[in-house]
Amino acid sequence: MARFILMAGYARSLPCVILAEALLSRGHEVSQIMLVSPLQIRRLRRILRQRGISWFFGRIRPRTASASELAGLTAEHAVASDSLRGLSRRRGIRILRVKSFESDRSIRAVGALGADAVIYCGGGILRRRFLAAAPPVLNAHAGPLPQIRGMNAAEWALLLEEPPEVTAHVINIGIDTGPVLLRRRYERTGLESVQQLRDRAVATGLRALLEVVDSGRWKGDEEHLIDTSARQCFVMAPVLIELVERRLSG
Amino acid sequence: MAESILLLESRAADLRLVSAAARLVDVVCATQRCASASRRLGGRVAGSKPIYGPYMRLRYPNWAAKYLVDALLALTARVEAEL
Numbered sequence A: 001m002a003r004f005i006l007m008a009g010y011a012r013s014l015p016c017v018i019l020a021e022a023l024l025s026r027g028h029e030v031s032q033i034m035l036v037s038p039l040q041i042r043r044l045r046r047i048l049r050q051r052g053i054s055w056f057f058g059r060i061r062p063r064t065a066s067a068s069e070l071a072g073l074t075a076e077h078a079v080a081s082d083s084l085r086g087l088s089r090r091r092g093i094r095i096l097r098v099k100s101f102e103s104d105r106s107i108r109a110v111g112a113l114g115a116d117a118v119i120y121c122g123g124g125i126l127r128r129r130f131l132a133a134a135p136p137v138l139n140a141h142a143g144p145l146p147q148i149r150g151m152n153a154a155e156w157a158l159l160l161e162e163p164p165e166v167t168a169h170v171i172n173i174g175i176d177t178g179p180v181l182l183r184r185r186y187e188r189t190g191l192e193s194v195q196q197l198r199d200r201a202v203a204t205g206l207r208a209l210l211e212v213v214d215s216g217r218w219k220g221d222e223e224h225l226i227d228t229s230a231r232q233c234f235v236m237a238p239v240l241i242e243l244v245e246r247r248l249s250g
Numbered sequence B: 001m002a003e004s005i006l007l008l009e010s011r012a013a014d015l016r017l018v019s020a021a022a023r024l025v026d027v028v029c030a031t032q033r034c035a036s037a038s039r040r041l042g043g044r045v046a047g048s049k050p051i052y053g054p055y056m057r058l059r060y061p062n063w064a065a066k067y068l069v070d071a072l073l074a075l076t077a078r079v080e081a082e083l
Helices: A014-025 A041-051 A053-060 A071-076 A084-091 A104-112 A128-133 A153-159 A194-215 A238-249 B002-011 B015-031 B062-081
Strands: A003-008 A029-036 A094-098 A117-121 A137-141 A165-170 A180-185
Touching: A003 A014, A014 A029, A014 A071, A014 A084, A014 A117, A014 A194, A029 A084, A029 A104, A071 A194, A084 A094, A094 A104, A104 A128, A137 A194, A153 A194, A153 A238, A153 B015, A165 A194, A180 A194, A194 A238, A238 B015, A238 B062, B002 B015, B002 B062, B015 B062
Parallel strands: A003 A029, A003 A117, A029 A094, A117 A137
Antiparallel strands: A137 A165, A165 A180
8 A cells, every 4th residue: 555645736637536536446545635726826827828718717617527538537436526625525635735836835745744656637847846855756748758748748749640648757857857657558539629639648647647556666767767859849829729629530 | 030930940840839939929919909990000019018118119010010920921821731
């Protein structure tokens, strides 16, 4: 049995809820969920600048798992709540709300709990101070590494004709440059929208993370650091998102 | 700048550069004023953001709109090539 801390970027993070339920059903302990408070002007401004207002409204709307690629996972792990608050009430997991993962409070908390690993489900870039204090931080990156580093990885993998692959790795100080733990492919067939593509990549990522947890090999091998010579991917422009939609539909 | 990025991209195709150019164009398009009582002022792009900021304070230079159109034409051609 291992002890984990989960990190989430918003309170309705369905992947984080699924992961917590899956870990608990495997007999692991989830000591705490660290949640970055979304109601901060600086954070909202940065998100709106990067992703636009449509992303913001998409997050406010309740997301129905039945309509998404995550439905299979929610059924598999008998997920009964769609928010971290509901999960916390049902399972008695403490949620620690922090202004940022760089705050003194979050750094103190992540170091004090004595967890075996932290699993990242969003919340921004992790900096040196946090990573130095935390046990290994595991992440499922939605694209193949090292070819696709950065944002919108599933979409960039499609546009840049890279294989549909999710990479589980340990987060280090670079952007998606940490040691690779596992790679898992997924199919792009039957997808009609970018959201479905993202959800399928997320679902594959969650399964990959659970495989890593089951294998118990999450320390990573420093010899397998990611090659950073490939150009980093940033938030995709709306016109290219439309291009992705077109390629998916036909 | 968007046009320069697209020029660079024409020598070594990379959609990541096209995305960067498109996002720059989006930023400028968001500041463009299309509605105007005067036909001569429709589609104007301010020389500064905010308009009272430094460089071209409270002015709409003709070259701002010209460069935006150039970038839009180059971007449209590049994206259409992907269809």
